[in-house]
Amino acid sequence: MSQSQTRQKVCFILNPKSGTKSGVDVPALIEQGLDMERWEPCLLLTEYAGHATILARQAAEEGTRLVVAVGGDGTVNEVARGLLNTSTALGILPKGSGNGLARHLKIPLKLPQALELINKATFHHIDSCAINGHPFFCTSGIGFDGLVSSAFAKSVKRGLTSYVQLVIKEFRAYFAQEATVRVNDRELSSEFFVIAFANAAQYGNDAFIAPMADIQDGLLDVCLIRHVGLIQALQLGYGLMTKTIATSSLAEFHTCATVQVQSKEPQHFHADGEYIGQATEFEVKLFPKSLEVVAALA
Incomplete structure (x- = not known):
């Protein structure tokens, strides 16, 4: 089987306003650190509140295996809600101040280590909730x-x-x-x-x-x-x-x-x-x- 047939699509959704003081060049990190033999990446930037949900849902509809939220808790929430009840998984590169879900899922807070977790890609199913929808x-x-x-x-x-x-x-x-x-x-x-x-x-x-x-x-x-x-x-x-x-x-x-x-x-x-x-x-x-x-x- 050729490399092109075995690679799976991963989409990184980046909130350019989140964690701007981190000093990490995310596109360069992905290019240098992502396992390109396993993953075929794309990078999308959010432009307004709620945009990440739309982008994540579109990626899921296109058969993307993994959508990675690059940002804080707000970005993670938006991406995750677009992936609910789909066969597309959520990944996180944490760039926020709280990083609640990333911490609970034991995702490293340093981006290179978080990216390495994506390279290994161990999948789990978790619960979700809603308050007044x-x-x-x-x-x-x-x-x-x-x-x-x-x-x-x-x-x-x-x-x-x-x-x-x-x-x-x-x-x-x-x-x-x-x-x-x-x-x-x-x-x-x-x-x-x-x-x-x-x-x-x-x-x-x-x-x-x-x-x-x-x-x-x-x-x-x-x-x-x-x-x-x-x-x-x-x-x-x-x-x-x-x-x-x-x-x-x-x-x-x-x-x-x-x-x-x-x-x-x-x-x-x-x-x-x-x-x-x-x-x-x-x-x-x-x-x-x-x-x-x-x-x-x-």
């Missing part, structure tokens, strides 16, 4: 989570430091909101600071909202956090960064395939850190093994 692959959240994502979307600064500064600023003026959570035939009514939905274990930056979450188990991990004062907020922050939030008395966890939330007042919400908007009613669903990925999972 908006797909997400790592986490979604209502309440303070959503408010911070709204503020971050308006900020010109990126990175962990800017994010922490925003969290501190917004925390001072935020109050827990009254809502009812319906999970596993139970109704839980309270004032909630955060209602988080985790398909993967972390938000990004190794901040673990649900350390026990398994992206292949067909279950959504729901984290409920009620009233939070300054001391409790610091404890929660420590719990996020040390994976100890799962044993904290400040957080309550449930696992399910679907969950509904009804809020008295409109609440901000996000999907994979991208701000969606406000609503008073929410439905979150999990779709088992609906996305194929290249990852370093066991």
